[in-house]
Amino acid sequence: MANNSGTRIGFIGLGIMGRPMVRNLIAAGFPVTVWNRSRHGIDACVGEGATEAASPCALAEHSDIIITIVGDSPDVEEVALGPNGIIEGAHAGLVHVDMTTQSPEVTRRIAASLAEAGIEMLDAPVSGGEQGAVNATLSIMAGGKEDVFERCRPAFEAMGKTLVYCGPSGSGQVVKLCNQVAVSVTNLAVCEAITLCQRSGVDPRRMLEAVGAGAGASWQLANLGPKMLEGDFRAGFKAEHQLKDLGHALDTAYAGGAALPATTIAHELFARLKDDGLGGEGTQALFKVIQAMSKAQP
Amino acid sequence: MANNSGTRIGFIGLGIMGRPMVRNLIAAGFPVTVWNRSRHGIDACVGEGATEAASPCALAEHSDIIITIVGDSPDVEEVALGPNGIIEGAHAGLVHVDMTTQSPEVTRRIAASLAEAGIEMLDAPVSGGEQGAVNATLSIMAGGKEDVFERCRPAFEAMGKTLVYCGPSGSGQVVKLCNQVAVSVTNLAVCEAITLCQRSGVDPRRMLEAVGAGAGASWQLANLGPKMLEGDFRAGFKAEHQLKDLGHALDTAYAGGAALPATTIAHELFARLKDDGLGGEGTQALFKVIQAMSKAQP
Numbered sequence: 001m002a003n004n005s006g007t008r009i010g011f012i013g014l015g016i017m018g019r020p021m022v023r024n025l026i027a028a029g030f031p032v033t034v035w036n037r038s039r040h041g042i043d044a045c046v047g048e049g050a051t052e053a054a055s056p057c058a059l060a061e062h063s064d065i066i067i068t069i070v071g072d073s074p075d076v077e078e079v080a081l082g083p084n085g086i087i088e089g090a091h092a093g094l095v096h097v098d099m100t101t102q103s104p105e106v107t108r109r110i111a112a113s114l115a116e117a118g119i120e121m122l123d124a125p126v127s128g129g130e131q132g133a134v135n136a137t138l139s140i141m142a143g144g145k146e147d148v149f150e151r152c153r154p155a156f157e158a159m160g161k162t163l164v165y166c167g168p169s170g171s172g173q174v175v176k177l178c179n180q181v182a183v184s185v186t187n188l189a190v191c192e193a194i195t196l197c198q199r200s201g202v203d204p205r206r207m208l209e210a211v212g213a214g215a216g217a218s219w220q221l222a223n224l225g226p227k228m229l230e231g232d233f234r235a236g237f238k239a240e241h242q243l244k245d246l247g248h249a250l251d252t253a254y255a256g257g258a259a260l261p262a263t264t265i266a267h268e269l270f271a272r273l274k275d276d277g278l279g280g281e282g283t284q285a286l287f288k289v290i291q292a293m294s295k296a297q298p
Numbered sequence: 299m300a301n302n303s304g305t306r307i308g309f310i311g312l313g314i315m316g317r318p319m320v321r322n323l324i325a326a327g328f329p330v331t332v333w334n335r336s337r338h339g340i341d342a343c344v345g346e347g348a349t350e351a352a353s354p355c356a357l358a359e360h361s362d363i364i365i366t367i368v369g370d371s372p373d374v375e376e377v378a379l380g381p382n383g384i385i386e387g388a389h390a391g392l393v394h395v396d397m398t399t400q401s402p403e404v405t406r407r408i409a410a411s412l413a414e415a416g417i418e419m420l421d422a423p424v425s426g427g428e429q430g431a432v433n434a435t436l437s438i439m440a441g442g443k444e445d446v447f448e449r450c451r452p453a454f455e456a457m458g459k460t461l462v463y464c465g466p467s468g469s470g471q472v473v474k475l476c477n478q479v480a481v482s483v484t485n486l487a488v489c490e491a492i493t494l495c496q497r498s499g500v501d502p503r504r505m506l507e508a509v510g511a512g513a514g515a516s517w518q519l520a521n522l523g524p525k526m527l528e529g530d531f532r533a534g535f536k537a538e539h540q541l542k543d544l545g546h547a548l549d550t551a552y553a554g555g556a557a558l559p560a561t562t563i564a565h566e567l568f569a570r571l572k573d574d575g576l577g578g579e580g581t582q583a584l585f586k587v588i589q590a591m592s593k594a595q596p
Contacts, residue, residue: 104498127512139512141504164508167500174498175505178491182514185487185560192483192558193476196547199554200402200472202465206439207473210462214425214437215535216480218516237513249494256497259591260490261567262483262560269559293557 004029004154010063012056012079013070013100014041017126020133021069021099021159023048028158035059037070056080060089060119065155069099069126072244073106080110080121090117097152099140101125101241103248104170104177105255111144111169120148123169125176126160127183129237137161141179143171177249184246184266186220187283191290193221194228199294204229224284233281233288240279243270302327302452308361310354310377311368311398312339315424318431319367319397319457321346326456333357335368354378358387358417363453367397367424370542371404378408378419388415395450397438399423399539401546402468402475403553409442409467418446421467423474424458425481427535435459439477441469475547482544482564484518485581489588491519492526497592502527522582531579531586538577541568 007030011022014036025032026049033051035058036042046052053059056079060066066086068079076098080086086096096119098107104123111121122144132138138160142149149165156163166175193211197204208225211217227233246267253260269289278285305328309320312334323330324347331349333356334340344350351357354377358364364384366377374396378384384394394417396405402421409419420442430436436458440447447463454461464473491509495502506523509515525531544565551558567587576583 127508127514129513139508141508162508162511164504164511166504166508170498171500171504174495174500175508177498178495178500178502178505179509179512179514181494182487182491182509182516182519185490186484186514186516188560189480189483189487192556192561193480195556196479196551196554196558196561197472197476199556200468200475200550201554202469202472202476206462206464206469207476210425210437210439210460210464210473211477211480213460213462214477215427215517215521216425216477216484218480218484218518219513220516221480223513252498253494256494256499257592258490258493258497259588260494261563261588261591262486263490263494265559265563290557290559293559294555 005031007065007154008033008063009155010035010053010059010066012036012059012066012068014045016130017133018069019044022050024136025155025158026050030155030158033059033062055084056086057084057088060086060094061091064093065095065097065152067097067099072100073102076100076102077106077110081113087114087117087119090119092118094119095148095152096121097124099124099126101176101245102173104173104252107173108170120145121169122148122152123172124156125172127176127179131236140164141166141172141175143167143173144169174252177245177252180242180245181249181260181263183220184242185262186218187224187286188262188266190218190221190225191228191287194225194287195290195294227284228287233285235280235282237283238279239270239273239281239283239285242283243267243274243279246270300452303329305363305452306331306361307453308351308357308364310334310357310364310366312343314428315431316367317342320348322434323453323456324348328453328456331357331360353382354384355382355386358384358392359389362391363393363395363450365395365397370398371400374398374400375404375408379411385412385415385417388417390416393418393420393446393450395420395422397422397424399474399543400471402471402550405471406468418443419467420446420450421470422454423470425474425477429534438462439464439470439473441465441471442467472550475543475550478540478543479547479558479561481518482540483560484516485522485584486560486564488519488523489526489585492523492585493588493592525582526585531583533578533580535581536577537568537571537579537581537583540581541565541572541577544568
């Protein structure tokens with residue numbers, strides 16, 4: 001194993017993703033200091049060997065790389081640029097790696113502000129969910145300067161398996177949003193195939209077997225299809241987070257003039273799911289909306 | 299290899315799928331007699347060892363299993379029930395295996411008419427395209443009586459790799475339509491992800507690499523994504539055939555009360571592709587429609 005003890009990591013955001021990521025960084029030999037908006041998660045991380053800082057600013061002063069994985073764009077802006085934010089702890093060589101999925105436009109704006117203070121920023125959102133965070137098998141999609149990306153590679157390798165450098169600032173967020181488009185519309189493909197099958201009186205397990213062997217095969221079909229049939233709607237990735245991400249995808253599409261007709265529908269259906277109080281269920285609960293729409297028909 | 303010389307196969311429909319299927323049946327030792335509406339393909343099949351029959355009726359009289367893979371429901375109806383059709387050559391033990399993708403409802407109607415004449419019918423549409431037909435790696439989704447399916451298994455094994463018995467008459471067609479729903483909407487997922495990426499100024503090859511490693515992975519992304527980027531729109535499976543199949547899927551959905559919002563959009567976009575004179579291109583040409591819609595935006 002590489003000797004990572006010389007690179008001090010500061011970590012902000014100790015949710016279901018952040019906590020196992022901290023654990024994997026510590027296991028890889030990085031000294032890790034943490035900060036969180038609430039007390040949530042701090043004691044667990046300290047118990048595993050992390051140090052606690054008093055603010056993002058204090059964290060920045062004593063870190064080489066600050067990683068954030070928080071809720072959404074306003075949260076990233078606040079910890080980066082707000083009072084006692086990362087920017088106030090600026091020093092030579094500091095890199096801010098934001099692993100939140102958020103707006104590419106806001107990302108570029110934050111990166112520009114940090115650059116004025118001499119802080120490099122990478123956007124490096126992930127896919128793979130809680131399981132990927134626990135097993136250090138996340139896919140990491142990074143935007144920013146390529147040499148900064150290379151400098152952070154050992155930290156990425158401690159948390160993920162597939163590391164893809166995507167281009168300049170914001171590119172990682174764009175690729176992550178494309179990922180959410182692909183994931184959500186493919187999810188919808190599975191929901192519709194199962195619904196058509198059931199409504200036609202045919203056993204959908206046979207259908208999943210046949211379709212999964214050919215050109216209709218997908219991760220969504222193989223992994224979420226069986227859960228839809230079993231009625232297992234526990235969250236691997238929450239529907240309300242997918243809704244947020246698709247909102248960013250549609251905003252980005254509009255800015256660039258990209259037509260996303262099926263994504264627009266998926267967004268609407270996830271919004272309906274949240275309105276129905278099911279935003280905390282897994283994305284496979286999209287199936288419930290298609291089922292409900294079907295029931296309403298004659 | 300099993301000795302198949304005692305099972306006489308009659309084959310109707312010698313297009314880009316039918317011809318290699320005949321070749322594989324002959325290679326597996328089946329005696330094969332062929333008939334086609336036009337002369338097209340007959341000489342090639344005879345040159346490879348097939349015998350020619352004068353009509354579907356004559357073909358039926360001298361066959362144990364008749365396989366049809368023709369254009370659409372009206373074509374199947376005509377060769378099965380029309381003048382000089384299969385029904386007129388009925389004899390004990392005759393099985394009609396229809397491998398055309400067509401309406402489940404029409405399938406059930408034909409099967410009922412043939413049953414009155416003592417002919418068993420299986421619906422056994424395929425996926426895998428020309429390449430699957432050539433390499434005998436088709437996926438075959440079969441509906442009808444299970445013992446009849448088992449009786450035809452050696453013939454299926456000569457043409458395909460994944461054989462799935464789906465249930466009573468029409469079930470194979472239902473599963474094939476579900477396959478087309480999954481394939482088309484997943485195709486749309488890929489088109490939208492690439493369009494969002496390009497319109498946001500990011501290299502879509504990086505995106506395909508990152509997305510293909512995770513929950514957005516699909517056969518469509520891995521196989522059609524690169525073709526979209528390279529501008530290779532040659533047909534593996536023609537857009538106009540997908541349009542026909544999605545029409546059957548939507549009819550079937552309507553009859554069963556299944557809501558298929560994304561499939562409805564895919565159908566509309568394939569119709570637009572055909573209107574633009576591009577129905578003969580591969581299904582990946584769906585990308586062109588999304589691109590054209592994007593260009594029209596401000």
